[in-house]
Amino acid sequence: RYFCYGCLFTSVTWSVLLFLYFSLGQDGGRPTFRYVPIQGPQAHHFQPRFSKGPGGGPEHGITANDEHSQLHKLNRTHDKFWNGMIFNEQDQEVRDMGYHKHAFNVLISNRLGYHRDLPDTRDDKCRDMIYPLSLPAASVVICFFNEAFSALLRTVHSVLDRTPAYLLHEIILVDDSSELADLKEDLDSYVQQHKLQIKVKVVRNEKREGLIRGRMIGASHATGEVLVFLDSHCEVNEAWLQPLLAPIQRDRKTVVCPVIDIISADTLAYSPSPIVRGGFNWGLHFKWDTVPASELNSPDGAVGSIRSPTMAGGLFAMDRKYFNELGQYDSGMDIWGGENLEISFRIWMCGGQLLIIPCARVGHIFRKRRPYGSPGGQDTMAHNSLRLAHVWMDEYKEQYLNLRPELRERAYGDISERQAVRQRLQCRSFKWYLDTIYPEMQVASPHNKPQQPVFVNKGLHRPKVLQRGRLRNLQADKCLVAQGRSTQKGGAVVLRSCDTHNPEQEWAYDEEHELILAGLLCLDMSEIRSSDPPRLMKCHGSGGSQQWTLGKSNRLYQVSVGQCLAVVDPISPKGYVATAICNGSQSQQWQLEG
Numbered sequence: 001r002y003f004c005y006g007c008l009f010t011s012v013t014w015s016v017l018l019f020l021y022f023s024l025g026q027d028g029g030r031p032t033f034r035y036v037p038i039q040g041p042q043a044h045h046f047q048p049r050f051s052k053g054p055g056g057g058p059e060h061g062i063t064a065n066d067e068h069s070q071l072h073k074l075n076r077t078h079d080k081f082w083n084g085m086i087f088n089e090q091d092q093e094v095r096d097m098g099y100h101k102h103a104f105n106v107l108i109s110n111r112l113g114y115h116r117d118l119p120d121t122r123d124d125k126c127r128d129m130i131y132p133l134s135l136p137a138a139s140v141v142i143c144f145f146n147e148a149f150s151a152l153l154r155t156v157h158s159v160l161d162r163t164p165a166y167l168l169h170e171i172i173l174v175d176d177s178s179e180l181a182d183l184k185e186d187l188d189s190y191v192q193q194h195k196l197q198i199k200v201k202v203v204r205n206e207k208r209e210g211l212i213r214g215r216m217i218g219a220s221h222a223t224g225e226v227l228v229f230l231d232s233h234c235e236v237n238e239a240w241l242q243p244l245l246a247p248i249q250r251d252r253k254t255v256v257c258p259v260i261d262i263i264s265a266d267t268l269a270y271s272p273s274p275i276v277r278g279g280f281n282w283g284l285h286f287k288w289d290t291v292p293a294s295e296l297n298s299p300d301g302a303v304g305s306i307r308s309p310t311m312a313g314g315l316f317a318m319d320r321k322y323f324n325e326l327g328q329y330d331s332g333m334d335i336w337g338g339e340n341l342e343i344s345f346r347i348w349m350c351g352g353q354l355l356i357i358p359c360a361r362v363g364h365i366f367r368k369r370r371p372y373g374s375p376g377g378q379d380t381m382a383h384n385s386l387r388l389a390h391v392w393m394d395e396y397k398e399q400y401l402n403l404r405p406e407l408r409e410r411a412y413g414d415i416s417e418r419q420a421v422r423q424r425l426q427c428r429s430f431k432w433y434l435d436t437i438y439p440e441m442q443v444a445s446p447h448n449k450p451q452q453p454v455f456v457n458k459g460l461h462r463p464k465v466l467q468r469g470r471l472r473n474l475q476a477d478k479c480l481v482a483q484g485r486s487t488q489k490g491g492a493v494v495l496r497s498c499d500t501h502n503p504e505q506e507w508a509y510d511e512e513h514e515l516i517l518a519g520l521l522c523l524d525m526s527e528i529r530s531s532d533p534p535r536l537m538k539c540h541g542s543g544g545s546q547q548w549t550l551g552k553s554n555r556l557y558q559v560s561v562g563q564c565l566a567v568v569d570p571i572s573p574k575g576y577v578a579t580a581i582c583n584g585s586q587s588q589q590w591q592l593e594g
């Protein structure tokens with residue numbers, strides 16, 4: 001019924017053309033389309049240097065000869081454990097500068113390269129889904145400011161690698177006036193050298209516009225039937241696009257979001273997200289909510305679609321003409337924040353619908369902080385939220401202003417154009433939206449308790465303890481303890497005489513590779529600098545800065561830092577410890593003794 005010969009022809013032609021471009025465009029006509037570490041401008045960052053000795057290389061004993069193929073294998077099997085290993089000061093610089101500029105582990109990102117396999121995180125039933133062969137083609141719009149080159153290129157290539165060519169009209173990269181040296185030249189020369197121009201167009205903002213106007217500019221250059229927006233540090237998963245396009249084809253006023261899988265900022269490991277949907281609180285912050293069991297378990301739930309009151313903002317698809325009819329975005333919003341709730345309210349209140357599609361999976365690097373500000377240092381989230389409250393929230397804007405009284409007098413610019421949009425589209429009231437689309441939302445009164453946030457990625461589940469005991473450094477022959485009280489958050493750890501009877505010296509090593517002292521706090525490495533000493537912090541359960549491997553060679557390897565725990569001076573009574581380049585020396589040998 002859906003078979004379309006024209007499309008098949010187009011798709012075959014595109015595939016052949018693309019294949020020829022990518023395979024013959026390289027030096028010597030060598031096909032280098034998959035699993036190639038790093039080519040192009042950042043190639044100097046990729047220098048695997050696994051040495052043979054006990055200290056230098058991964059536990060499975062890789063030698064210099066097969067290091068290349070081994071690293072490929074690691075990339076392919078998602079065993080990213082050793083990818084962050086720091087071998088010298090240059091690696092350390094890449095890692096530390098990367099955290100500073102991008103708030104994620106750029107050393108690992110660079111080593112992964114621009115293509116990698118991902119675990120297929122979809123429900124098994126998704127693989128049996130059949131979509132119409134003829135679907136509207138997509139313009140993928142990716143807006144970026146100062147993005148790490150390898151993350152940006154992996155975003156682009158994941159789309160090229162995992163999208164049938166006939167469904168990919170184009171990729172539009174909007175460079176929001178990035179300030180990073182080389183980014184512009186690197187991107188231009190990469191696109192040219194790899195002959196990506198047939199699909200990839202780069203648009204440059206003369207001045208910083210922010211992601212909201214940036215996306216509007218990108219959309220204005222797009223000519224595909226559907227717009228797909230992505231952040232610049234994403235990786236799309238298997239068959240991601242068809243399940244997004246099909247509902248839009250069925251109903252052009254449907255806006256769809258994929259499930260946003262988690263790419264760890266510390267390890268770049270890709271893991272599935274549970275199926276949750278978007279909500280918000282009266283501070284106008286987006287939050288994830290559990291999906292009512294009735295909807296999740298409905299015949300359609302796991303593989304069909306889930307109605308969502310709001311979207312996270314970065315990853316969604318909609319009909320291009322409908323995007324324009326619906327009023328694009330509010331161009332009075334700056335830099336970052338609020339536009340996701342604004343477009344969500346607008347979609348529902350003005351006759352559309354917003355769905356999450358469980359069979360469409362796209363990974364996103366979730367960072368712990370935003371590495372950039374706004375040019376004038378303004379709080380653009382507050383500015384943008386004020387605008388959306390005044391245009392869309394009717395009397396319920398009081399809920400926000402009561403929480404943020406200081407914003408009552410704050411100017412938010414001219415909103416008449418947005419009010420005209422609401423008028424033109426004959427949109428419903430915010431009360432209707434709350435009653436019909438988000439009935440779970442509680443209207444704050446002094447008697448209502450604050451709502452409990454839902455934590456994605458964490459449950460009540462406590463990881464199983466694998467080993468317990470004192471952590472003795474073999475060179476100093478002393479044990480790792482809290483410098484102050486073992487219950488004090490942020491406290492340092494030092495070496496002291498071992499005492500088998502002291503429960504304050506007992507560490508638990510669990511299946512999540514956490515090291516927990518006295519049953520309470522986790523050994524944690526700051527994400528900022530690898531030279532900072534470890535501290536005791538509340539266990540966050542998401543690996544990275546609290547992930548340690550206790551290897552056969554007795555070393556204690558810190559995954560996000562890529563270094564080993566070492567005693568600074570074995571005879572000093574101060575007993576200081578720090579992470580250092582793994583070298584297999586006695587100072588880096590530890591034993592967890594029961």
Ligand code: LR7
Pocket residue numbers: 143144145146147176208209210211214230231232233260312313314315335336337338339340364370
């Ligand atoms: O001035 C800027 N210019 C830009 O082009 C600032 C940012 N950007 C780009 C930036 O490079 C990135 O590609 O805009 C994109 C989004 O910025 P991020 O990645 O710093 O934002 P975020 O992931 O922290 O924030 C989420 O909320 C934002 C609110 O304005 C946007 O809607 C983001 O797209 C959104 N990201 C997601 O929804 C991904 C999932 C996160 C969750 C939950």
Ligand code: MN
Pocket residue numbers: 231232233314364365
């Ligand atoms: Mn993002």
